[in-house]
Amino acid sequence: MTNETETEQTPEHVPMMQQILDNPFLLLFLGVTIPTVLYILWGVMEVASIPLAD
Template identity: 75%
Template sequence: MPPTEQSASSERVPMMQRILDNPFLLLFLGVTLPTVLYLIWGIMEVASIPLAK
């Protein structure tokens, strides 16, 4: 029995497809993730500098 339009439209869209289809979410992730990673990297670099005597 071939699928009808109603059953095809009621299928759940996979989570990754919903994420990748949302350009604003991709923009947000593309700006936020590098910013957070560089911030953490910078904090680790500053913390690793030995104290002056």
């Protein structure tokens, strides 16, 4: 009986991937940061580094 109670109270292991997918604000952070870095910042830096015509 005691063992059963202990088993019920033991928190279930949640896989890391599911923890990520269950956290909307972490997903928001990833979904904004990755395109900001790979697309906007990298793209803007490339445009900014084009030398000006004399």
